[in-house]
Amino acid sequence: xxxxxxxxxxxxxxxxxxxxxxxxxxxxxxxxxxxxxxxxxxxxxxxxxxxxxxxxxxxxxxxxxxxxxxxxxxxxxxxxxxxxxxxxxxxxxxxxxxxxxxxxxxxxxxxxxxxxxxxxxxxxxxxxxxxxxxxxxxxxxxxxxxxxxxxxxxxxxxxxxxxxxxxxxxxxxxxx
Amino acid sequence: xxxxxxxxxxxxxxxxxxxxxxxxxxxxxxxxxxxxxxxxxxxxxxxxxxxxxxxxxxxxxxxxxxxxxxxxxxxxxxxxxxxxxxxxxxxxxxxxxxxxxxxxxxxxxxxxxxxxxxxxxxxxxxxxxxxxxxxxxxxxxxxxxxxxxxxxxxxxxxxxxxxxxxxxxxxxxxxxxxxxxxxxxxxxxxxxxxxxxxxxxxxxx
Numbered sequence: 418x419x420x421x422x423x424x425x426x427x428x429x430x431x432x433x434x435x436x437x438x439x440x441x442x443x444x445x446x447x448x449x450x451x452x453x454x455x456x457x458x459x460x461x462x463x464x465x466x467x468x469x470x471x472x473x474x475x476x477x478x479x480x481x482x483x484x485x486x487x488x489x490x491x492x493x494x495x496x497x498x499x500x501x502x503x504x505x506x507x508x509x510x511x512x513x514x515x516x517x518x519x520x521x522x523x524x525x526x527x528x529x530x531x532x533x534x535x536x537x538x539x540x541x542x543x544x545x546x547x548x549x550x551x552x553x554x555x556x557x558x559x560x561x562x563x564x565x566x567x568x569x570x571x572x573x574x575x576x577x578x579x580x581x582x583x584x585x586x587x588x589x590x591x592x593x
Numbered sequence: 594x595x596x597x598x599x600x601x602x603x604x605x606x607x608x609x610x611x612x613x614x615x616x617x618x619x620x621x622x623x624x625x626x627x628x629x630x631x632x633x634x635x636x637x638x639x640x641x642x643x644x645x646x647x648x649x650x651x652x653x654x655x656x657x658x659x660x661x662x663x664x665x666x667x668x669x670x671x672x673x674x675x676x677x678x679x680x681x682x683x684x685x686x687x688x689x690x691x692x693x694x695x696x697x698x699x700x701x702x703x704x705x706x707x708x709x710x711x712x713x714x715x716x717x718x719x720x721x722x723x724x725x726x727x728x729x730x731x732x733x734x735x736x737x738x739x740x741x742x743x744x745x746x747x748x749x750x751x752x753x754x755x756x757x758x759x760x761x762x763x764x765x766x767x768x769x770x771x772x773x774x775x776x777x778x779x780x781x782x783x784x785x786x787x788x789x790x791x792x793x794x795x796x797x798x
Contacts (some may be wrong), residue, residue: 460742496794498794521669523666523669523670525670525673525674526669526670526673529670529673529674529676529677530673532677533676533677533680536677536680536681536684537680554772556691557693557772557773558772560687560688560691560692560693561692561693561772561773561777563684563685563687563688563692564688565742566684567681567684570677570681
């Protein structure tokens with residue numbers, strides 16, 4: 418239930434906590450969006466996967482707010498094309514995996530998870546094409562992108578191996 | 594993308610897995626020093642800091658528990674890396690089996706260029722090329738910019754797409770929008786290739 422904004426509630430810790438949550442999630446969304454725009458020129462090299470993992474571990478299900486605002490902003494920036502529909506579930510899948518495996522503390526295991534996710538990214542994004550052109554179109558889309566999924570896998574693996582640990586420590590320190 | 598760079602990518606993946614084993618052996622995989630029981634009541638809430646001392650601290654007092662955890666961690670890492678290698682091998686095999694391949698030998702191709710729904714060029718030619726790019730470049734029909742995803746076609750039959758007006762060339766093969774770029778589109782005898790000048794990035798169908 419939404420908290421009423423009045424003189425009794427504004428000063429309360431519950432209100433401060435809610436306002437804090439909104440501010441923190443907004444900053445995290447801005448970080449994920451800006452890095453995506455900055456790295457857009459590099460094919461299949463992105464920090465979105467890593468940030469989704471870190472956010473999901475830190476904020477649990479609240480990280481879905483970041484993911485869906487990010488997806489909405491992607492649609493507004495680049496247009497609501499077929500690929501956009503895949504953004505409604507691909508990052509959610511990664512977030513749910515990250516929440517389920519949040520007790521894992523090995524950078525190497527997270528690098529492997531991120532690498533596997535990069536490898537499967539094209540297959541996950543091919544799902545909307547089943548409804549547009551049938552399974553043949555979806556398979557053609559997936560197969561034509563496999564070489565780029567390998568690039569995605571390697572880049573995710575390296576970035577996660579190097580940055581998961583410092584980013585996790587930083588977010589826990591800042592937001593926990 | 595032809596076979597050689599793709600195999601390089603595949604071998605690179607395997608090399609990174611090997612590097613990962615070396616990192617593991619060098620103790621890179623030490624647990625986070627502050628890792629503990631993460632329970633958050635609210636983001637930024639001071640009360641939500643670690644609710645208990647990190648379990649790793651307690652484990653260090655118990656040599657057996659520490660040893661067992663470390664052993665399990667190593668086992669999990671090996672299993673996860675093996676799973677990644679198996680997945681990569683499956684994808685590599687799927688690509689080799691399912692990727693589109695052009696027919697060998699001489700082929701007849703019907704080529705059409707449409708601008709504003711009017712045909713500005715339509716003719717047949719023969720080629721031995723297995724993929725579209727080579728066939729069209731032999732006939733001097735396309736020009737473009739090299740990109741990471743192959744050739745981005747900007748000019749077809751002398752007509753240049755004006756990116757300032759959001760013009761681009763949509764490639765159709767046998768009346769269907771191609772899922773592959775000009776580099777990866779395979780050719781078969783009697784294929785119909787059509788380039789349509791499309792305005793706006795929402796209009797391809």
